[in-house]
Amino acid sequence: MNRETLHKEILKKKSFLCIGLDTDMQRLPNCVKNADDPVFEFNRRIIDATRDYCVAYKLNTAFYEANGASGWHTLDKTMRYIGKSHFTIADAKRGDIGNTCDMYARAFFEAMNCDAVTLSPYMGSDSVTPFFKYAEKFSIVLGLTSNPSAVDFQNAKDQDGNDWFMHVIKTASGWGTADNMMFVVGATRAEYLADIRKIIPDHFLLIPGVGAQGGSLEDVVKYGMNKQIGLLINASRSIIYASSDDAFDSAAAKEAQTIQQAMSKFIS
Amino acid sequence: MNRETLHKEILKKKSFLCIGLDTDMQRLPNCVKNADDPVFEFNRRIIDATRDYCVAYKLNTAFYEANGASGWHTLDKTMRYIGKSHFTIADAKRGDIGNTCDMYARAFFEAMNCDAVTLSPYMGSDSVTPFFKYAEKFSIVLGLTSNPSAVDFQNAKDQDGNDWFMHVIKTASGWGTADNMMFVVGATRAEYLADIRKIIPDHFLLIPGVGAQGGSLEDVVKYGMNKQIGLLINASRSIIYASSDDAFDSAAAKEAQTIQQAMSKFIS
Numbered sequence: 001m002n003r004e005t006l007h008k009e010i011l012k013k014k015s016f017l018c019i020g021l022d023t024d025m026q027r028l029p030n031c032v033k034n035a036d037d038p039v040f041e042f043n044r045r046i047i048d049a050t051r052d053y054c055v056a057y058k059l060n061t062a063f064y065e066a067n068g069a070s071g072w073h074t075l076d077k078t079m080r081y082i083g084k085s086h087f088t089i090a091d092a093k094r095g096d097i098g099n100t101c102d103m104y105a106r107a108f109f110e111a112m113n114c115d116a117v118t119l120s121p122y123m124g125s126d127s128v129t130p131f132f133k134y135a136e137k138f139s140i141v142l143g144l145t146s147n148p149s150a151v152d153f154q155n156a157k158d159q160d161g162n163d164w165f166m167h168v169i170k171t172a173s174g175w176g177t178a179d180n181m182m183f184v185v186g187a188t189r190a191e192y193l194a195d196i197r198k199i200i201p202d203h204f205l206l207i208p209g210v211g212a213q214g215g216s217l218e219d220v221v222k223y224g225m226n227k228q229i230g231l232l233i234n235a236s237r238s239i240i241y242a243s244s245d246d247a248f249d250s251a252a253a254k255e256a257q258t259i260q261q262a263m264s265k266f267i268s
Numbered sequence: 269m270n271r272e273t274l275h276k277e278i279l280k281k282k283s284f285l286c287i288g289l290d291t292d293m294q295r296l297p298n299c300v301k302n303a304d305d306p307v308f309e310f311n312r313r314i315i316d317a318t319r320d321y322c323v324a325y326k327l328n329t330a331f332y333e334a335n336g337a338s339g340w341h342t343l344d345k346t347m348r349y350i351g352k353s354h355f356t357i358a359d360a361k362r363g364d365i366g367n368t369c370d371m372y373a374r375a376f377f378e379a380m381n382c383d384a385v386t387l388s389p390y391m392g393s394d395s396v397t398p399f400f401k402y403a404e405k406f407s408i409v410l411g412l413t414s415n416p417s418a419v420d421f422q423n424a425k426d427q428d429g430n431d432w433f434m435h436v437i438k439t440a441s442g443w444g445t446a447d448n449m450m451f452v453v454g455a456t457r458a459e460y461l462a463d464i465r466k467i468i469p470d471h472f473l474l475i476p477g478v479g480a481q482g483g484s485l486e487d488v489v490k491y492g493m494n495k496q497i498g499l500l501i502n503a504s505r506s507i508i509y510a511s512s513d514d515a516f517d518s519a520a521a522k523e524a525q526t527i528q529q530a531m532s533k534f535i536s
Contacts, residue, residue, distance in 0.1 A: 022368070060364075060368055060371075062369075063368075063371050065340075065372065066371040066372070066375045068344055069340040069341035071340075071375075072336065072339075093363055093364055093388070095388055096361055097414070097415040100290070100330045103292070103333070106334040107334045107336070107339075120363055122390050122410055122421060123388075123410070123415055123417065123418060123422075124417030124418055124420030124421055124422070125417040127415075142390055145365070145390075147366065147392070147394045148392075149392030149393040149395070150391060151392065152393055152439060153392055154390070157426065157427040158426065159426065164432075167424065171420060
């Protein structure tokens with residue numbers, strides 16, 4: 001899915017919600033535990049119930065790898081089940097030398113056919129540019145993350161006294177364009193969004209941290225929205241674990257709808 | 269495997285060689301292509317032929333993920349085949365928030381039962397310390413990598429005018445100990461090893477870049493060796509693709525033995 005289509009989907013659904021399918025085998029409701037593939041059954045029901053309220057799904061690879069080869073199979077099957085109606089993100093935070101990135105690109109853009117993969121920038125341009133060989137696919141580079149220890153390095157200063165994450169976003173944004181790159185910016189750090197928008201006015205931002213982690217939708221919109229909306233706000237636990245009873249999918253739908261309705265006010 | 273045992277294995281074998289099983293499906297010799305699991309068959313023959321010359325094997329997860337769920341199965345099967353006689357490394361370069369790291373630790377330290385996993389430090393201590401819950405397992409944090417674009421960020425300066433990778437190694441080394449952490453330092457940048465050893469005299473270093481990437485064994489030993497040897501030097505392509513004919517395993521063994529013999533001179 002390209003940027004233009006993503007923008008159209010956002011306008012159509014009046015939503016820029018991304019749902020994070022961080023499905024933990026150990027937190028499944030009892031009612032799916034006897035299915036052939038309990039994690040897939042859980043995902044399938046969440047997807048069926050929430051499709052209309054979101055434009056994207058993000059699957060965090062760790063939660064699938066924890067179940068070994070069968071977990072990878074579930075990851076792949078879930079991506080296929082979502083299909084091409086939604087923007088799909090493999091939240092993998094990969095980053096390696098060039099010939100290895102070619103392999104990761106094959107894994108996520110060919111075998112799994114996702115629209116985007118998250119990448120960690122520590123190893124520089126070699127760890128991002130190989131992914132650009134694929135048209136209409138996105139590399140989503142970590143900028144400013146939502147976790148407490150993000151400050152360890154991302155808020156350390158560069159030699160000009162600027163925060164390191166600003167140095168990273170500035171440098172990395174020169175490697176590609178708004179048509180093949182996005183950046184991760186945590187909602188818990190919304191005060192930085194205005195400065196980030198000065199560097200990358202056009203890129204989409206993937207924003208975790210609204211919901212369980214406490215970030216504010218209003219602040220993110222105020223400082224981060226651009227002409228194409230330019231935001232994918234991710235919520236994971238607050239939606240998929242809204243209830244642990246048999247009607248967990250309806251509870252997830254209700255939660256997703258509440259967020260979608262709040263978002264709709266910002267889309268004219 | 270703990271640090272003490274690793275040291276003993278190095279002395280016993282007079283080798284600190286780590287062999288990288290970056291096995292590319294598209295570069296397999298014809299003679300294994302009809303096996304049930306061609307990548308595993310290739311790995312099995314390489315392992316059988318090289319066991320005596322190395323103390324560690326490193327499997328780059330990208331090369332397995334490129335083959336989807338069956339690739340992950342091959343990765344797992346290869347780790348089990350190596351067994352506990354050698355130090356096993358999942359070269360995964362993961363890095364995420366705390367609850368996600370718990371999942372990665374489950375994937376690599378429980379399901380796959382490796383001795384170590386490589387981690388990218390961009391997200392700070394949250395992305396490393398969850399792995400410390402497992403005794404006698406190692407988090408190998410990216411310090412200075414061997415790829416050309418490592419300079420993009422790793423050699424940018426911090427506010428004190430120091431290289432960024434030194435800032436990272438200094439900070440990250442405070443999170444754990446030499447018994448649960450190692451660092452990646454590329455052999456192509458051996459001139460930095462003396463400075464790095466001032467910060468982390470005791471930690472093992474995982475050193476890629478000798479072989480195909482052109483780093484020098486002598487320089488690495490000169491600047492990087494400590495009282496416990498403290499080095500795992502990785503070679504991948506130069507060993508596993510030493511030949512593409514039917515005797516690819518003997519060719520790999522010969523190459524590994526040549527490196528082991530060069531290493532033996534530095535072990536008294």
